[in-house]
Amino acid sequence: MVRGRLKRKILGITDHRPQGTMNETSMKLAERLVPSTYLKQAADSRVIREKLIRMLVEQRKCPQDGWDDDTIELMVKDLALMDSNKFLHNSGVGEREARIFSELVSRRHYGLCHGIGRSGDIAEVQPKAAGSSLLNKLTNAMTLDIIRTLGVRKAAACLVVPLATGMSMVLCLLTLRQQRPSAKYVIWQRIDQKSCFKSIITAGLVPVVVENILEGDELRTNVAEIKRQIDVLGPDAVVAVMTTTSCFAPRGIDKLEQVAALCAEFKVPHLVNNAYGLQSYKCLHHIESAASLWRIDAFVQSTDKNFMVPVGGAIIVGFNAKFIEEVGQMYPGRASNSPIVDLFITLLSMGVKGYKQLLRERKMLKEMLAEQMSSVAEKHGLRVLTTKNNPISIGWGSHCESYPHHYLTAAASIGMTNKDLKLFITRLDNCLKTFRAAESLPSPQTIGAAESLPSPQSVGAAESLPSPQTVGAAESLPSPQTVGAAESLPSPQTVGAAESVPSPQTVGAAESLPSPQTVGAAESLPSPPKVEDCGHRSEDTGDDMEVMSYDDDDDYDDNIM
Known part of the structure; x- marks a missing residue:
């Protein structure tokens, strides 16, 4: 009624x-x-x-074709007029009447100022806000429709919440803990991103970290160790197993089907972090497959990463509508509807066809990015890692204690343009040129200088080792010309020599791996520079040359697009 x-x-x-x-x-x-x-x-x-x-x-489905802005505004304004704060001759005497001091703030929110939900359920209808409540219901319905359209056809319900991915994972974990009061552990396949780890801690649970396995260039799921931990801890003591789909390379999508089979066997909940995986048919294919055959209780994704809206929202999707309802009831109090309004407007503007076109463009740019990074890598004597199980990201120095290479990262996410790609490739090429130049040998005048260190001529006076005239002076003592310097301090010309700091012209020379011409001097040179020196992240995890990484995106979308 x-x-x-x-x-x-x-x-x-x-x-x-x-x-x-x-x-x-x-x-x-x-x-x-x-x-x-x-x-x-x-x-x-x-x-x-x-x-x-x-x-x-x-x-209650996302329109196939996107609407024009005037039609969207017509609907949003009509919805706002249905809330009590917009009623003519309204006399509000409650403690919350959506009174807004600033007209600018009111316009920013289209007058939809009551928020969503009630004190006991974020999805419940508000008596004073029929328009806001209807907008919330329609947003959830459109979001579920587009997720099903993208390939997760067995998704039973979804809940758009005004929380980012990490806090949304907390909400799911608290709901699962309520169902399993004697459990306290979360078995978590390692991903070096703080939100996931902190979501476990924030929920008052104990993380059990499972290290990844290196398969070729790629870091993959240690299914055997997950099973061992379930056996050791006992299934009843485990709140959930937490896996990940979308993540920065060289980590690949977790082996969802195998983990889901374990969870089904031991009756342990399975929660998936799908932060920006909605834009990847490959991620969604694995989610649908694992849930259809075995067990996934819910998967969580960000609104901003997948739908190009401001940060602040997430989508919790489940294969049991009752569980998603319980997640909504776990949220205490009302909530802001800003992320919901943003997504509502964006879905109407994109339409299903518009969103699929963005996904096609993203995939095409991903392939172009991989090709052009390969070209740059070859040009500079580097190589590109193959991480075929990561359909979005190209490289990152994380998720492992002892990865055998140094490398950098790039990602082709939804909304990326060809202009973005070209600018990045140009800057990457220039950065590597600078890095290689800094790696080169010092000038010929320094030949014979101990351990191939630069001569004063290449120094700029300060911060260099002594000149060839001082070669032979034990322990970098100054030359005879500087005799008399107290405590064996070098002359002004050799200030800083003892610390072996190179000149501006040779910046990076003493802090980087040697070029092929400097073989033999490697023992006197420290490890490569930190990321900040050339705009990339690097960790001292090995002695190999820096590498870049990309992956192949399998055509899971052929039957959907």
Whole structure:
């Protein structure tokens, strides 16, 4: 009954249409001022817009074609007029009446200032906010529809929450803990990203970290160790096993199907961090496969990473509608509807076709990025890692205590443009040129200088080793010309020599791995520079040359696109 009244109100087919709209009676009266033929054209245009709104409310699916901004604004404003703070002659005497001091703030939120949910359930309808409640319901419905359209067809329910991915994982863990009060452990396949780890701690649970296995260039799931931990801890003591799909390379998608099979066997919940995996058909394929055959309780993804909206929202999706309902009931109090309004507007603007086009463009740019990074790598004597199980990211120095290479990262995410790609490749090439130049041997004048260190001529006076004239002076003592310097201090010309700091011209020379021409001097040179020196991250995890990484994106989308 309530749903029917909300539909009639939003469609303007009651006797009390929202202020500012032209109903049939008003249009008839307007014929006294404007010719009826012109008014009919205007009315027909209005009918087309109202038909789009009616189809959305009736079908509760994301439109195939994106709407124009005027139609979106028409609907959002009509929804706002359905909230009590927009009622004419309203007299609010409650403790929360959506009173907004700044008109600028009110306009920023389209007047939708009541938020969503009630004190006991974030998904519950608010008596004072029929418009906000309807917008929230429609956003959840459209989001679930587009997730099913992208390939997760067995998804039963979803909940868009005004929390980022990490806090949304906390909400899921708290719900699972309530179902398993004697459990306290979360078995977590390592990913070097703080949000996941802190979500376990914040939920008051104990993380059991499982190290990744190196398979070729790629870091993969240690399924055997996960099974061992379940056996050691006992299934009843485990709140959940937490896996990851989207992550910076060289870590690949976790082996969801194998982990899901373990969770089904031992009756342990399975929670998946799918932070930016909605934009990858490959990630969604593994989620659908694992959930269909075995067990996934929920998977969580960010709204900003997947739908190009401001940070602040996440989507919790499950294969059991009851569980998603319980997650909503775990949220204490009302919540901001800003991330929900952002996603609502964006989905209507994109439409299903628009979103799929963005995914096609992302995949194409990913392939171009991999090719061009390979070209740059070859040009500078480097190589590109193959991480075929990571469909988005190209490299990162994490997730492992002793990865055998130094490398950098790049990712082709939704919304990336060809301009972004070209600019990055140009800067990467220039950065590597600078790095290689700094790696080169010192000038010929320094030949014979101990351990191939630069001569004063290449120094700029300060911060260099003594000149060849001082060669032979034990322990870098100054030359005879500097005799008399107290405590064996070097002369002004050799200030800083004892610390072996190179000049600006040779910056990086003493801090980097040697070029092929400097073989033999490696024992006197420290490890490569830290990331900040050339704009990339690097860790001293081995003696290999820096490498870059990319992956192959399998065509899981062929039957969907």
